[in-house]
Amino acid sequence: MDNRPIGVFDSGVGGLTVVRQIIKALPNEDIIYFGDTARVPYGSKSKETVTKFSSQIIRFLLSKNVKAVIIACNTVSSNSYDELIKEFDLPIIEVVTPGAEACLKETKNKIVGVIGTEATIKSGAYEKKLINLDSGVKVYQKACPLFVPLAEEGWTDNNISKETAEIYLKELLNKGIDSIVLGCTHYPLLKKCIGKVIGENVRIIDPAAETARKTKEYLKNLDALGNNKGKAEFYVSDNTEKFSFICQAVLKKVCLAKKIEIEKY
């Protein structure tokens, strides 16, 4: 047993959808969450910058005595995981592998789509992981840079989000995909709209639930599950007000975030 908290981080609020799944799968774990709201988004930035920011965040989480870190952000998982496991000596769990595994369970025709930020798609991480797990799979990728700002504007299911999804997803649909990975934590907010565009026959994969399930399995194998009350603490790099508001909406409970100076770590 290990009663230290689990660290979870994301470039902003998106990772809270992963926290929601962790709370469901692991109700007896305490969580320390960090959202880099002063430097969000990561998805349009370079691998070097994303890795530098992520290292600072893991150093901060270590200062909070976490027993493991979950990278809730697809851009970080895709671009920086290999560097981060070299730098840090603690269990680090990312979202790409669980997302790819969940996708392979769902696909029947082995033609799959992956959507994400520019940085996630450019890294090719999902494609490599999927082909590594099953060399017979065909992967088509597409960056959808407007999905995050649309979700943040709250335009998750109007004409504009629908037309945007049509433009982005058209070429994937033409390839005959039967499942699609939502490779960005914001995209589940557009799930309804994406569903309308891709139709009922294409399955939508959100890596969050599978990530939580894998985290449980992983901690169990290490004999490191906790027996806590499931407390969660939230830290951000910009002001707390907007974050706390969204956090409460996602987790349906009071979330009081604290602001820290992340570049000092």
Place this chain on the structure above:
Amino acid sequence: MDNRPIGVFDSGVGGLTVVRQIIKALPNEDIIYFGDTARVPYGSKSKETVTKFSSQIIRFLLSKNVKAVIIACNTVSSNSYDELIKEFDLPIIEVVTPGAEACLKETKNKIVGVIGTEATIKSGAYEKKLINLDSGVKVYQKACPLFVPLAEEGWTDNNISKETAEIYLKELLNKGIDSIVLGCTHYPLLKKCIGKVIGENVRIIDPAAETARKTKEYLKNLDALGNNKGKAEFYVSDNTEKFSFICQAVLKKVCLAKKIEIEKY
């Protein structure tokens, strides 16, 4: 005469539209430009964070021996100018005052619109400045958070940008505005699309040209004009490749940017 360079900064590439005007108005000035591409955008962030980032940037520009600083970014001009002039002892020129003055020259019915980022609009800086300059003016403001990502996606004049502009600008048009300030350096990229939505009778004000004109006047009054070859150096906080590409497109000349660690300043 003062042959030291002028410092110009922005959260990213947007400020290059201001640089273009400065080069036109002041061909004998050298320029040091900084774009905070690792932490862009500023428009969705808090006043405190925007001011902190801007202070670091001005300290960097001072290390390059600039004689004056032009804040090309509307979000910084709106939120942080008052703090920055307290902190730094050098001439600092912002874009809101020139933008407001240019607008008052154009309006006939004294009903004007201002569009910008969330942070610019929330600050109320344009409204205060306009009313301060002419208490008879009526100002209607609207934040347009999707305009920056649309411009960055290159969707500057398609169906989606048009529908987005219609939603954002509808309430301003209903108020009977006869001129509108583009209170964000990205928005001139959408000028054609905005023009179609607001019609020929509403004048579009881009503060950049007026800011360059005021800078010239200001330096002249200080007897601080330069007599240089008009060299420009570009610095960024994220990788240089993407920036250099856009820079060349905006300024029509070769721009080799250098990456620096801005948080060390």
